[in-house]
Amino acid sequence: xxxxxxxxxxxxxxxxxxxxxxxxxxxxxxxxxxxxxxxxxxxxxxxxxxxxxxxxxxxxxxxxxxxxxxxxxxxxxxxxxxxxxxxxxxxxxxxxxxxxxxxxxxxxxxxxxxxxxxxxxxxxxxxxxxxxxxxxxxxxxxxxxxxxxxxxxxxxxxxxxxxxxxxxxxxxxxxxxxxxxxxxxxxxxxxxxxxxxxxxxxxxxxxxxxxxxxxxxxxxxxxxxxxxxxxxxxxxxxxxxxxxxxxxxxxxxxxxxxxxxxxxxxxxxxxxxxxxxxxxxxxxxxxxxxxxxxxxxxxxxxxxxxxxxxxxxxxxxxxxxxxxxxxxxxxxxxxxxxxxxxxxxxxxxxxxxxxxxxxxxxxxxxxxxxxxxxxxxxxxxxxxxxxxxxxxxxxxxxxxxxxxxxxxxxxxxxxxxxxxxxxxxxxxxxxxxxxxxxxxxxxxxxxxxxxxxxxxxxxxxxxxxxxxxxxxxxx
Numbered sequence: 001x002x003x004x005x006x007x008x009x010x011x012x013x014x015x016x017x018x019x020x021x022x023x024x025x026x027x028x029x030x031x032x033x034x035x036x037x038x039x040x041x042x043x044x045x046x047x048x049x050x051x052x053x054x055x056x057x058x059x060x061x062x063x064x065x066x067x068x069x070x071x072x073x074x075x076x077x078x079x080x081x082x083x084x085x086x087x088x089x090x091x092x093x094x095x096x097x098x099x100x101x102x103x104x105x106x107x108x109x110x111x112x113x114x115x116x117x118x119x120x121x122x123x124x125x126x127x128x129x130x131x132x133x134x135x136x137x138x139x140x141x142x143x144x145x146x147x148x149x150x151x152x153x154x155x156x157x158x159x160x161x162x163x164x165x166x167x168x169x170x171x172x173x174x175x176x177x178x179x180x181x182x183x184x185x186x187x188x189x190x191x192x193x194x195x196x197x198x199x200x201x202x203x204x205x206x207x208x209x210x211x212x213x214x215x216x217x218x219x220x221x222x223x224x225x226x227x228x229x230x231x232x233x234x235x236x237x238x239x240x241x242x243x244x245x246x247x248x249x250x251x252x253x254x255x256x257x258x259x260x261x262x263x264x265x266x267x268x269x270x271x272x273x274x275x276x277x278x279x280x281x282x283x284x285x286x287x288x289x290x291x292x293x294x295x296x297x298x299x300x301x302x303x304x305x306x307x308x309x310x311x312x313x314x315x316x317x318x319x320x321x322x323x324x325x326x327x328x329x330x331x332x333x334x335x336x337x338x339x340x341x342x343x344x345x346x347x348x349x350x351x352x353x354x355x356x357x358x359x360x361x362x363x364x365x366x367x368x369x370x371x372x373x374x375x376x377x378x379x380x381x382x383x384x385x386x387x388x389x390x391x392x393x394x395x396x397x398x399x400x401x402x403x404x405x406x407x408x409x410x411x412x413x414x415x416x417x418x419x420x421x422x423x424x425x426x427x428x429x430x431x432x433x434x435x436x437x438x439x440x441x442x443x444x445x446x447x448x449x450x451x452x453x454x455x456x457x458x459x460x461x462x463x464x465x466x467x468x469x470x471x472x473x474x475x
Contacts, residue, residue, distance in 0.1 A: 005244070005246045007259070007263055007266055008223065008245070010221060011193065011221070011223055011245075011263075012266045012267055014190075014191040014221070015107070015263070015266075015267035016106070016267055018106050018287075019108060020105070020106075020191045020192075021107065021108050021109050021110075021111060021187065021190045022102065022105070022107045022109070022111065022193055022195060023111050023113075023192060023193070023194045023195070023197075023207055024110055024111070024112035024113075024119075024195050025113055025114065025195065025196035025198075025201060025203055025207075026113070026114055026196060026201065026203060027195070027196030027197060027198060027227075027252065027256070028096075028098055028102070028196035029116050029118060030196075031096045031196075031252075031256065032093045032094060032095060032096040032098070032099065032116075033094070033096075034116055034118075035087065035091060037064070037201070037203070038064060040084065040087060040088075041067060041068060043087055044080060044083045044087065045071060047083055048071060048075045048080060048083055049071060049074055049075055065165060065202055068080075068164050068165035068166065069165040069167060072165045072167065078160075080164070080165075081159040081164065082159060084115075084159070084162065085159050085162075088115065088116055088156055093116070093118065094118075094121075095119070095121055096253075097257060098253065098256055098257055098260060099118055099122050100122065101257065101260035101263075101264055102119075102195065102260060103119070103123065104260075105260075105263065105264060105267060108186070109143075109148065109149075109150060109186060110149045110150065111149075111150045111152060111186070112151055112153075113151075113152060113153040113203035113204075113206070114151070114153075115153065115155055115162050117157065119131060120133060123147070130147070131148070131149055132148045132149070133149055133155050133157065134148050134149065134150045134151065134179065135150070135152070135153075135154050135158065135161050135176075136161065136179065137176045137177070137179050139179075140178050140179055140182060143182070147291065150179070150183065152179070152180075152207070153168075153172065153203065169206060172206070191221050191222070191223070192222040192223070193222075194222075194223065194224035194225065195225050195256070196256075197224065221243065222241060222242045223242065223243045223244075223245055224237055224243070224244055225244075225246075225256065226244050226245065226246050227246070227247055227252040227253075227255035227256050227259070228246075228248050228255055229244070229246055245259065247259040275323050275326065278323060278327055281333075282329055282330050285330070285333040285334060285337060286333055288342075289333070289336055289340055292337045292340035292341045292342040293340065293341030293342075294341060295337070295341070295343070296343055297334070297337060297338075297344040297345070298345050298435045298436075298439075299334075299344055299346045299347070300346070300347040300435065300438075301346075301347075301348065303348060303349070303355070303367050303371065304346055304348055304371075305330065305331040305335070306348075306374040306375065306378075306382065306384075307370050307371035307374075308327055308330075308331040308367065308370065309328075309366055309370045310328060310331060310332060310335070311328060335374075338378055343381045343383075344378075344381065344383070345382075345383050345436075345439055346382060346383070346384045346385070347385055347387055347435075347438065347442060348371075348384055348385070348386055348461075349386070349388065349389060350386045350388065350464050350465065350468060351388060352471060352472060355367075364472060365472065368468060368469055369469070371465060372462060372466075372469075375462060376462070384461045385439060385443045385446050386446055386464055387442055446461075447460075
């Protein structure tokens with residue numbers, strides 16, 4: 001067995017920069033249990049058309065696109081398309097582990113030649129907002145305001161849009177010119193990664209020719225993932241300006257899963273200094289704003305964004321005006337998430353001695369008053385518990401629904417200034433589980449403290465803040 005490729009560092013960097021367009025083919029749908037194009041053709045033919053022996057002989061001499069066209073000519077396009085949709089609905093399919101890994105990548109857009117709704121179905125299960133399919137010019141305005149998947153060969157939700165036979169492919173070249181132009185701009189200005197295509201796919205030949213014509217000097221690069229392929233195909237694609245990436249495993253699905261799992265981990269980002277940490281938090285949190293409604297933020301920090309005044313200060317926590325300004329900007333995005341419908345669970349440390357050791361007294365007062373004000377303002381959106389001890393790991397923002405883009409980003413910080421954003425679903429889910437257990441334990445302890453103090457639990461944190469403010473207001 002030949003040694004498999006490593007993932008090119010250039011592709012990893014483009015993902016980290018948010019500059020990759022995914023082109024998804026039928027191989028991804030096959031992994032989820034849907035029939036291949038050729039299997040679907042045979043199934044549809046068997047249902048809609050009975051051929052004589054001579055007709056069968058002539059039929060086999062046609063190439064697959066011509067065979068599909070023959071079905072149109074003999075049975076009518078509508079009957080064929082309705083039968084296709086029925087077979088797709090009857091197929092035992094569900095969004096696969098591969099779909100979840102693809103959605104874990106920080107791509108710019110997905111463009112697919114698949115008709116099925118597996119990506120949309122997967123997205124709907126874990127988000128409060130839909131993944132909007134776009135397949136015609138009239139829908140182009142939705143690209144700017146929604147999470148969208150571009151389906152250039154139509155969709156099962158609109159059978160008339162499906163591209164299946166020879167005449168459909170010819171029509172597709174000239175139909176929806178605005179959408180075609182937008183896809184052309186994406187290809188020309190971003191890195192392209194082909195997934196789920198093989199050399200013999202008619203869909204791939206169509207898309208490949210469209211992409212190859214647009215691979216100008218503006219293009220960063222183009223890659224194609226090829227599970228279990230041999231040297232001939234890799235050389236062919238390389239000469240066409242598309243870099244092949246090969247993984248080998250027992251099955252193509254296993255190879256694809258291993259590649260995507262490694263890619264998801266590789267495109268994770270990290271920071272070992274305050275400035276980079278803040279920049280990553282700002283970028284990741286901004287990406288969540290369109291999806292904020294109904295999302296849950298999990299925040300663990302010593303005082304956290306709820307205690308950060310929304311203005312740069314002359315006295316800087318980090319000793320730098322620039323980083324202080326970044327802290328304020330990160331807080332603005334956090335507040336924007338709350339304003340746009342997110343909610344939050346926060347673990348804070350209300351430890352007077354620690355705070356006074358770290359901050360000047362006036363900043364401690366400023367931050368505590370800010371925290372008290374925001375807890376009142378966002379009382380219906382934020383639940384806070386007090387750990388009572390300094391928090392050695394600082395999770396800026398992550399959760400099952402927010403800062404994941406479909407459970408894809410988790411923050412696991414080794415120290416206060418170090419940030420690691422992973423896009424491995426398993427690691428994210430483990431981090432979420434760990435946070436929730438810790439949160440519940442602290443909440444239980446806070447309930448005991450509140451009872452001892454004779455305070456109702458909802459008011460306990462505000463009361464704790466008032467106690468600290470009273471104690472340190474006078475030097």
